[in-house]
Amino acid sequence: MGGKIFLTRTLHDFALKELRKKYQIEIHSGKIPIPKTKLRSKIKDVDGLICFPYDNIDEELIKEGKNLRVISTYSVGFDHIDTEFAKKKKIRVGYTPEVLTDATADMALALLLDISRRMTEGDRVIRNGKWKEVYGAFDYVGADLQGKTIGILGLGRIGSTFAKRAKALEMKILYHSRKPVSKSKEKTLNAKYVSFEKLITQSDFVSIHVPHTKETDRLFGMDVFRKMKKSAFLINTSRGKVIDERDLAKALKKKVIAGAGLDVFEKEPIDENHPFVKLQNIVLAPHIGSSTKETRMKMAEITVKNLNLGINGKRPIYSVGY
Ligand code: NAP
Numbered sequence: 001m002g003g004k005i006f007l008t009r010t011l012h013d014f015a016l017k018e019l020r021k022k023y024q025i026e027i028h029s030g031k032i033p034i035p036k037t038k039l040r041s042k043i044k045d046v047d048g049l050i051c052f053p054y055d056n057i058d059e060e061l062i063k064e065g066k067n068l069r070v071i072s073t074y075s076v077g078f079d080h081i082d083t084e085f086a087k088k089k090k091i092r093v094g095y096t097p098e099v100l101t102d103a104t105a106d107m108a109l110a111l112l113l114d115i116s117r118r119m120t121e122g123d124r125v126i127r128n129g130k131w132k133e134v135y136g137a138f139d140y141v142g143a144d145l146q147g148k149t150i151g152i153l154g155l156g157r158i159g160s161t162f163a164k165r166a167k168a169l170e171m172k173i174l175y176h177s178r179k180p181v182s183k184s185k186e187k188t189l190n191a192k193y194v195s196f197e198k199l200i201t202q203s204d205f206v207s208i209h210v211p212h213t214k215e216t217d218r219l220f221g222m223d224v225f226r227k228m229k230k231s232a233f234l235i236n237t238s239r240g241k242v243i244d245e246r247d248l249a250k251a252l253k254k255k256v257i258a259g260a261g262l263d264v265f266e267k268e269p270i271d272e273n274h275p276f277v278k279l280q281n282i283v284l285a286p287h288i289g290s291s292t293k294e295t296r297m298k299m300a301e302i303t304v305k306n307l308n309l310g311i312n313g314k315r316p317i318y319s320v321g322y
Helices: 013-022 036-043 059-064 083-088 101-117 119-127 157-168 183-189 196-202 222-227 245-253 293-311
Strands: 004-007 024-027 048-051 070-073 092-094 149-153 172-176 191-193 205-208 233-236 259-262 282-284
Touching: 013 024, 013 293, 036 059, 048 293, 059 083, 070 293, 083 092, 092 293, 101 119, 101 157, 101 205, 101 233, 101 259, 101 282, 101 293, 119 282, 149 157, 149 196, 157 172, 157 183, 172 196, 183 191, 196 222, 222 245, 245 259
Parallel strands: 004 024, 004 048, 048 070, 070 092, 149 172, 149 205, 172 191, 205 233, 233 259, 259 282
Antiparallel strands: none
């Protein structure tokens, strides 16, 4: 079955070639994310939509898609899509878990190493011509990882893959999720289930791996930062909205916690006026958790496969809801 497809951003050539074989496709170029008015006008007569995590696919927008049969997002997170409403309208929603698990766990590790050893801060020192004295006893002092406690919030696909890395670094692993994982998984990862309260109070590093939901929305605010160790670091590769950014900026400025490494933000992209940008004790990455050449190709492949299945009324390989 043919049809019209709209992409809110371009994909790899092989994926576009595949799509062009079957469909009439249109790709948004220009401002990212696509302005809502443009997306609203484009969705009106398409059969399939390929979107990205920063596109807000809400009820109002879905209602405009009179012919829409499938929404295929180039991400594992789907908090930007009103999946309940899509289901009501019998619109399939495809997403891309598993293929990006390793890359995203690596990103959390990279942020952990960077913020604990002040690598990006050091890079700035050199580039700004501020490296005057060398090897002082107190210069660019970081934090050890070995023997320290890492608290993992959400021991799912990415959280548990990150735990493997933390285990290799000889860190003590605590975790919290709504329910504990199997005893054998705990044993393999050497991870101990604790309450959220214990996770935040006992950890030297906290790494967030939960999806953004009503329950996790702004879960990390000043009340949580005040309970964390003053020497603690926060890593977030999940979704920006799990953190109250204004509170985090204040907490970092006042040294309520020691530092943070973030790949995701409440509203992306952030610009140079964002309060985080002025702070030294934070490492910022532009939402590149899954961004390796290999992973991004696999994501494109799944995005197209999900779209193909959904447009034909079939369940995508990775499907939200139904
Ligand atoms: P996943 O396998 O579904 O794991 C999510 C974990 O969170 C599960 O262990 C789940 O366990 C736990 N959880 C869910 N709700 C919770 C709550 N309210 N309180 C405590 N724990 C909760 O998902 P994943 O593949 O690891 O991906 C995790 C998230 O990472 C995605 O949703 C996405 O937003 C983000 N992500 C970001 C990037 C990036 O580029 N930075 C790339 C990939 C993914 P229970 O159900 O037992 O609670």
